[in-house]
Every structure is written in C-alpha cells, then in structure tokens.
Amino acid sequence: xxxxxxHSAALRSKRRREGLRTLAFLSPWLIGFSVFFIxxxxxxxxxxxxxxxxxxxPTWNGLTNWTYVFTQYPFFWAAMRNTLWxxxxxxxxxxxxxxxxxxxxxxxxxxAGLFRxxxxxxxxxxxxxxxxxFAFLLxxxxxxxxxxxxxxxxxxxxxxxxxxxxxxxxTLLALWGIGDLMVIFMAALLDVxxxxxxxxxxxxxxxxxxxRYVTLPNISPIVMFAVVTGVIxxxxxxxxxxxAGKTASGVIGAGAGQIYxxxxxxxxxxxxxxxxxxxxxQRFDTGSACVVALVLFALSMAFTAxxxxxxxxxxxxED
Numbered sequence: 001x002x003x004x005x006x007h008s009a010a011l012r013s014k015r016r017r018e019g020l021r022t023l024a025f026l027s028p029w030l031i032g033f034s035v036f037f038i039x040x041x042x043x044x045x046x047x048x049x050x051x052x053x054x055x056x057x058p059t060w061n062g063l064t065n066w067t068y069v070f071t072q073y074p075f076f077w078a079a080m081r082n083t084l085w086x087x088x089x090x091x092x093x094x095x096x097x098x099x100x101x102x103x104x105x106x107x108x109x110x111x112a113g114l115f116r117x118x119x120x121x122x123x124x125x126x127x128x129x130x131x132x133x134f135a136f137l138l139x140x141x142x143x144x145x146x147x148x149x150x151x152x153x154x155x156x157x158x159x160x161x162x163x164x165x166x167x168x169x170x171t172l173l174a175l176w177g178i179g180d181l182m183v184i185f186m187a188a189l190l191d192v193x194x195x196x197x198x199x200x201x202x203x204x205x206x207x208x209x210x211x212r213y214v215t216l217p218n219i220s221p222i223v224m225f226a227v228v229t230g231v232i233x234x235x236x237x238x239x240x241x242x243x244a245g246k247t248a249s250g251v252i253g254a255g256a257g258q259i260y261x262x263x264x265x266x267x268x269x270x271x272x273x274x275x276x277x278x279x280x281x282q283r284f285d286t287g288s289a290c291v292v293a294l295v296l297f298a299l300s301m302a303f304t305a306x307x308x309x310x311x312x313x314x315x316x317x318e319d
Contacts, residue, residue, distance in 0.1 A: 044297075045294065050287050051287055052286040058287075065287040065290070066291050068288055073279075075263065075278070076292070078263065079272050079274065083237070083271050083272045085167055090167075090171045090230075093171055093174070094181060094226075095226050095227055095230060098178045098226065102182050102189055105182070106186055116183075116186070119182050122176050123179030124179070127240055132247060135243075135244055140158045140162070161265055162265065163266035166265060170244060173240060173244075184225075185222065188218070189219060228304055228308070231300070235303075236273055238271065238273040238274060241270070242269070245262075245263060245265070248265065272292055275292045276296070279292060
C-alpha cells in the first residue's frame with residue numbers, strides 16, 4: 001500500500017509539473033487573450049448597462065441603453081438591414097467572383113502573370129482613394145459609366161445617389177478589389193492533384209462535373225475560410241460606405257459647418273460600425289455605442305457558428 005501510495009503521489013506531482021510547464025508556455029497567449037479580448041468584452045457589457053459620456057463617472061442605467069437603441073434610435077434597424085444585406089450579397093458575390101477569376105487565370109497558358117497582377121493591383125488601393133474614384137466614375141450626372149450606358153441606350157442608375165442602387169454600387173467596389181481572394185483561390189486550385197482531373201476526364205466527366213466533384217471538394221476548406229473571414233470583415237464595413245455617402249451628398253470638400261445625414265442616400269449606406277462611431281464619438285453616448293458593439297459581436301459569432309455548423313450545405317466535402 002505504501003509503495004502504491006508513493007507511486008500515485010509521484011504521478012500526481014509529475015502531472016502537476018507538466019501542467020505548470022504547459023501553462024507557462026501558454027501564458028503569453030493567455031495574457032494577450034485576457035487583455036485584448038476578455039477585458040474589452042466585459043467592459044463593453046458593463047458600459048452597456050451604464051450612463052456614461054466618457055467624461056463623468058458612469059452611473060447605473062439598467063436596460064435603458066438597450067431599449068433606446070432597439071426602439072428609439074432612428075438609425076439602428078436601417079443599419080441592421082444594410083449590414084445583413086451586405087453580409088449575404090456582397091460576401092457571396094466576392095467569393096463566387098474571386099473563385100471564378102482564380103479558375104480563369106489558372107487556365108490561361110500565356111500572360112497569366114500579367115492578368116494576375118492586373119486583378120491584384122486594385123486590392124492595394126487605399127479604401128478612401130478607391131471609394132472616391134468609384135464615386136467619380138459612378139456619378140449619375142458626370143460619371144463616364146453612365147455616359148457609356150446612355151450611349152448604348154441602357155438605363156442610367158443613380159448609383160450612390162439612389163437608395164436602391166447604393167449597396168449594389170458598394171458591391172461593385174468590393175468586386176473590383178477582389179485580388180486577395182483571387183490569390184488565395186489560385187493557390188488552392190494549383191494544389192488540386194492533376195491525377196484526379198485526368199481520372200475524371202477518362203470517366204467522361206465534363207467541365208461542370210470536374211469542378212463539382214474534383215475541384216470543389218479539394219478547395220472546400222479555402223471556400224469556408226473565404227466565407228467566414230468575408231462575413232467578419234463585412235460586419236466591420238465602415239470606411240467605404242461612409243466615404244461613398246459623404247461624397248455623393250457633397251459633404252466632402254464642403255465648407256465648415258456642413259451637416260451630413262448619416263447613411264446618405266436615405267440611410268442606404270449606413271452600417272452598424274458607423275453607429276458605434278456616431279453614438280460613442282459624436283453623441284458621447286458610450287453606453288448605447290457599447291450596445292451596438294455587442295450586437296455586432298453577437299451577429300458575427302452567430303454567422304460564424306452557423307457557417308461552421310452548416311458547412312456541408314454550403315460547400316461539397318468528400319471523405
């Protein structure tokens with residue numbers, strides 16, 4: 001018994017030492033995770049229940065901030081609809097377009113490097129400069145795009161000046177800067193075993209079946225990565241809709257004191273990250289800004305969990 005007791009004590013001591021050693025190796029990550037994620041998240045929840053303007057000490061406010069944001073703040077539900085629209089439509093279009101361009105360039109025998117560079121360069125353009133350029137190109141009165149459409153006898157949309165066209169215009173801007181996804185998909189496509197294509201071709205599989213049963217199963221993890229990161233990035237979509245709305249409304253370049261209506265035109269370019277800035281740094285309502293931030297966090301987690309759980313319905317995975 002004494003020998004068994006001593007053996008078990010030694011085993012427990014060894015496991016304790018291994019646990020402490022593992023904890024020591026994990027400590028940098030644990031410290032960073034606690035400081036840059038746990039603490040900000042707990043603070044955001046705390047301030048969402050407080051009346052706080054950033055200057056005076058916070059006072060208990062209960063669910064007043066939540067009630068105000070969901071029932072009284074006039075921009076919240078419009079921003080929610082716009083953000084969800086962008087998440088569903090823009091992310092789907094970017095993934096499909098990026099995959100299509102990647103497939104096209106991998107099939108090109110001559111000049112692939114030139115096309116790859118041409119499609120990747122727009123991604124390097126600063127967001128503000130790219131948005132200003134698109135606002136100029138898509139200007140309904142003087143923009144060259146509408147002039148070409150008019151010469152061809154096609155309809156001339158209002159783009160960033162029309163609530164029904166502003167989000168499609170932002171989607172076009174996102175597709176123009178598709179270089180990041182193109183490179184990722186190209187790397188995945190070039191890694192697909194050629195033997196599988198040859199076997200499928202010998203079996204009489206056409207282009208669509210080769211894509212469906214060979215290409216897609218092999219690149220499915222990359223497709224999932226593109227969708228999940230695209231959703232998270234779109235949830236943080238701030239600069240492009242803000243600059244597009246300001247440019248179309250004429251606020252950029254106007255004199256001091258110019259009043260800007262958020263989400264021009266007609267709240268169609270308003271997103272949830274803009275509300276965080278509007279509430280927290282323009283209205284000094286930190287509590288309500290924290291409510292919107294928590295809604296963004298919850299939506300991001302819900303979309304990511306749904307995509308990871310339903311990935312078999314989004315992409316083809318073969319065992």
